[in-house]
Amino acid sequence: MSCLALSLQPANGSDILLQTREWFPPARALVALSAFRQTRLAFASGKHQSAEDGDTSLGDDPLAASSGQVIVGVESRYRVVYRLVNSIYVLGITTVDQDDGVNNVFECISIVNQAVSVVVTACRGVDVTPEKLGRKYAEIYMALDIVLRGISNIRLAAMLASMHGDGIAKMVHSAIATENKIRGADSWKNVEINSLEHQAGVVAFSNATFEMPAEALQAGDEVAVTLVPTGQGSLSEQQDQQKPGEEEVEKDPFAASDAINKPEELVGGFKKDKGSSNDLTKALAGLEVTTLPPAAATESTHIGVEGFEGDYGGIEFSNDGSTLPEDFEGLNQAWGGGLDASEFVGSKKVPKSQGLGGLELLQTSEPPPTAAKGAGTPLENLLVQKTEMKGPEMFILEEIRAEFRESLLARAGLQGMVYLKTLPPKSSGDKETEFSFRIEGTNGIKRVVMQSSRVSSLGNGMFHVRTSSSEEPIPILKYSLLPRVTPLPLRVRLIKRHSGTLLSVMIQYVSNPDLPAPLNDVTFVLKLPVDPSLLKVSPKAILNRSEKELKWHVQEIPLMGNPGRLRARMPVDRNEEDGEEIDVVCYVKFSAQGTKSLSGVSLLPASEGKTDFYEVNHRYESGVYMCN
Structure with a gap:
């Protein structure tokens, strides 16, 4: 009813x-x-x-x-x-x-x-x-x-809500949309697009054809010929030997193999050779037999972290002796460590007749004639005379930034600037400098910005320069590298230990062995949390009490050497039981120059054999290079 x-x-x-x-x-x-x-x-x-x-x-x-x-x-x-x-x-x-x-x-x-x-x-x-x-x-x-x-209660609620607002139109035409909205269903307008795309994909896939290249088919035939057993003959010979009255029955591809009905010793075609005595030699013929590892490799290993106040623990695989530090020296160091020079020096001692360890053998050239005659060399001639500029010069100045957290790299970035040094206005006669050059080694570059008033891009890494003469170097290009390909000249590790009221800090550093030249005059600046009343450092350092800084100056960091260590120990007024974290930050400052840039970017003339400019030594320096 x-x-x-x-x-x-x-x-x-x-x-x-x-x-x-x-x-x-x-x-x-x-x-x-x-x-x-x-x-x-x-x-x-x-x-x-x-x-x-x-x-x-x-x-x-x-x-x-x-x-x-x-x-x-x-x-x-x-x-x-x-x-x-x-x-x-x-x-x-x-x-x-x-x-x-x-x-x-x-x-x-x-x-x-x-x-x-x-x-x-x-x-x-x-x-x-x-x-x-x-x-x-x-x-x-x-x-x-x-x-x-x-109607349902859902639509009744929507009608009552729209009675004083949207009016009759919303009341009459909101049936389907309201039901779908409340129940969480998609409207046909949204679903129709997906169905059309699905139908178009089915049509496109059904009309697509796949053809194998002729080279692939030929190579497959050659491999198939080598896989045919030699004793049974080719496929064409077997078809010729088939009886003419016998009808060819199509074989079911999902049928079971006939090998299950054969005896176990005959599966695979292997038969016992009774006439030979060296069966093991025949079975192993053609197989590569790997040698067993040495006895030392089966012993226990212990990877430890060496600290400046003792053993900081590590990964213990067994309770026996360790062989990893002896057999693989420097494996746990940064960049894989380096080679010990003592491995290439024999036990033969230098004869005493060679004086200071054979250093006099380095002097192989004859002394200059002026020294032989006793004439004094003027001081002006000993100074290095600055070469006169032959033409425009270009060089790259790169700034490397990095942040380490203990021994892990948190952030890294490199920003480079290409500078152009023109001939002085006096020698050039106020003529404009105009030439083209190209840049190589740009695989890791993330972004390039150029000074459009002086440089224009020709495409494919080619650029054209046109500018007036200037006394100072002119920046013309600026680029940045991707963080994952940014080279790190120096890896730094900062370790602190707060025991009672005594704070111990150690800085470990090692150079990148892929650098073209060792780093010289490197400064390590340690920001201290307090002004220390007592301080013990190793090696010697400079203390700046007003800035609460401790500075170490390292003359040279070898490329293939062991990690260097800088230690400091001081009392602090905070106990470790208070739960307050003491912040210690280390900043590294260095700079170097060479014939190659740190990022691998190189400047070349537009055409080979033509000298439009002269490439001088590139430089790189540290920006915010820190470890906390």
Whole structure:
């Protein structure tokens, strides 16, 4: 059973609204409404006598309460479900069915309750009056029409929310979108694009053809020929030997192999050779037999971290003796360590006749004639005379930055600048310098910026320079490297140990063996947390109390050498039990120059054999190079 009509009937006055289904005539709905009004007035005057069987009404006094249901009519009987909201009756009209299995009055009650929600929302409260219903008559009419046909609670909530806002259009057309939005489903507009892409992919894949190159097919045929057993003959010979009357049966590719039916000793074609005595030699012929590792390799190993105050622990693989430090010296050092020079020096001692260890053998050239004659060399001639510029000069200045946290590299970066030094204005006659050059070794470059007023790019690493003469070097190009390809000239490790009120710090450093030349005049600056009253350092260092800095100056760091160590120990006023972390930072300052740049970037003329400029020594220096 379903609700046939909905109506709004005031307690006093004519009906305000009537909404019916398509197959239910409005005239019959008006008859039911008129019968309900008469029944209501009869109950109000007390003239109506209810039947004893209870068919005509349900409940003790159905119209005295704010909600209920009543059966009206004489010839055409209808069941009216009503709810009283202020002075307005919300009525739902349905048929009277005597069969209890079909009579489901709760469906009609649910529709009336939804209609009450619409009316209360339109009037902004339970103070429902005919005047307020007239102001929202169109919205109420469309809402009750939708409610009469059956809706879910999701759409009812959306309709009530849009009644005073978006209006009738949102109320009528928001059914599918609202349901999908609440349930989390995708709309057809979003899914349609994916389906079209999927269909296009299927069509493109079905039309694609794959062809093997002729070289690949030829190579495959050559390999297939070598795989054919020599004793059975070729495939064409086997086809010729096949009987003409025998029909060729296609073999199932998923059928089991015939090898499972053969005896175990014959699988694979291996047969025992009874006539030979050296079966093991034949079986091992052509196989590469690896030698066993030495006995030392089977012993236990211990990888330890050497500290300046003892053993800091490590990885213990066994309780026996260790062989790793003896057999692989320097394996745990930075960049794999270096070679010990003592391995290439024999035990033969230098004869005493050679004086100072053979250093006089280095003097192989004859003394200059002026020294032989006893004439003194003027001091001006001993000074290195600066060569005169033959043409424009170019060089690269690179700044390397790195940050280590203990022994791990946290950040790294390199920034380079290409400088052009022109002829002085006096010697060049104020002529413009113009030439082309190219840059190689740019695989690791991340970004390049050029001074467009002096340089223009020709493509493929070619650049053209045109500028006026200047006394100072002119920066024309600026570039930066990717962090993962940035070379590190120096690897630094900072270790601190806070025991009680005593703070011990050690700096370990090692040079990159791939550098073109060793680093000279390297300065290590250790930022101290406090101004120390007592200080013990090794080796000697310079203390700056105003800046709380401790400086070490290293003359030279060899390329293939053991790591260097700088130690410092001082008392601090903070105990390790306080839980406060003491910050110690080390800064490294260095600079070097050479014929090659640190990043591998090189400057070359635009055409080989032509000297448009002269390449002088490139330089690199440290920026923020620190370890904390």
